[in-house]
Amino acid sequence: MTKPKRLDLLQGTLDLLILRTLQGDPMHGWAISERIQQISEDVLQVNQGSLYPALHRLEHQGWIAAEWGVSELGRRARFYQLTSAGKKQLQLERGNWDRLSSAIGKVLEHA
Amino acid sequence: MNWNSLKLRIRAVFWKTRAEDDLEDELQFHLSMEAQKHQASGLVEAEAARKAKISFGGLDQVKEACRDTRGISLIESTLQDLRYALKRVLREPWFAITVVATIGLGLGLNTALFTVFNAAVLRPLPVRDPDSLYQFAWYTRSSSGFISPENVRQVFNHSEAFLDILTYETVFSKSAGQFCRGKVKSSYLGKVESSY
Numbered sequence: 001m002t003k004p005k006r007l008d009l010l011q012g013t014l015d016l017l018i019l020r021t022l023q024g025d026p027m028h029g030w031a032i033s034e035r036i037q038q039i040s041e042d043v044l045q046v047n048q049g050s051l052y053p054a055l056h057r058l059e060h061q062g063w064i065a066a067e068w069g070v071s072e073l074g075r076r077a078r079f080y081q082l083t084s085a086g087k088k089q090l091q092l093e094r095g096n097w098d099r100l101s102s103a104i105g106k107v108l109e110h111a
Numbered sequence: 112m113n114w115n116s117l118k119l120r121i122r123a124v125f126w127k128t129r130a131e132d133d134l135e136d137e138l139q140f141h142l143s144m145e146a147q148k149h150q151a152s153g154l155v156e157a158e159a160a161r162k163a164k165i166s167f168g169g170l171d172q173v174k175e176a177c178r179d180t181r182g183i184s185l186i187e188s189t190l191q192d193l194r195y196a197l198k199r200v201l202r203e204p205w206f207a208i209t210v211v212a213t214i215g216l217g218l219g220l221n222t223a224l225f226t227v228f229n230a231a232v233l234r235p236l237p238v239r240d241p242d243s244l245y246q247f248a249w250y251t252r253s254s255s256g257f258i259s260p261e262n263v264r265q266v267f268n269h270s271e272a273f274l275d276i277l278t279y280e281t282v283f284s285k286s287a288g289q290f291c292r293g294k295v296k297s298s299y300l301g302k303v304e305s306s307y
Contacts, residue, residue, distance in 0.1 A: 062115035
């Protein structure tokens with residue numbers, strides 16, 4: 001059996017995935033990338049080279065806030081949390097994504 | 112730029128080592144978590160760390176990309192350029208003086224030339240068709256002078272040779288014990304044909 005190929009993330013979708021992942025408890029960067037990989041059943045792999053710049057960018061935008069805390073294994077780690085502005089942004093981007101994917105789906109079905 | 116971002120940028124500029132240390136810690140934490148994961152799946156410590164590093168990619172590139180989001184690279188590199196420029200100027204003062212003098216002279220000459228060009232070419236006399244303008248004066252064997260506006264009117268009012276006349280007078284007046292000379296642009300710009 002061949003393993004399904006890992007897909008690269010579409011431009012702009014990483015922000016959406018990060019925001020969605022942070023909807024629950026605060027998480028550090030490593031946990032975010034693991035979570036996305038697990039839930040997508042290893043199809044989506046988050047490249048660290050784009051994860052951390054994205055986190056910092058989202059922090060600058062005020063959509064997530066960072067705080068130093070202690071990780072599960074007792075090490076100092078930077079935890080990210082969704083802000084209220086981030087919740088709004090998540091809703092907005094989610095709406096955009098739904099519209100885009102359903103539009104593409106329709107074209108693929110009927111064209 | 113929002114307030115949140117401004118706060119982070121200010122922090123990054125003034126507490127640079129702190130921001131850098133934080134970034135280093137954050138990325139190192141990621142690496143060690145990744146290494147632990149590999150170790151848990153059966154790799155020896157060194158091999159796990161190596162694999163984590165490879166999958167992470169260039170640490171310095173990631174750091175640079177994170178710094179870019181802070182947007183301080185521009186300020187930093189400008190400061191660096193200024194420091195470098197100052198060092199070079201102090202090391203070779205005569206070279207610097209020559210450069211400054213050259214640029215200064217060039218600028219000054221250009222400004223002067225443009226002022227003349229502007230007055231002569233770009234802003235001609237404020238009349239219609241300035242090329243057809245004549246100035247009248249009188250000459251005798253021993254002296255010369257201009258014609259008074261009153262005389263001009265008398266002479267040219269009945270002439271068909273000119274469309275319009277424009278006259279001005281230079282007036283001398285005494286003020287607070289000193290003679291002042293001023294040119295008074297006088298007044299008359301009208302059709303000669305029109306009755307006067």
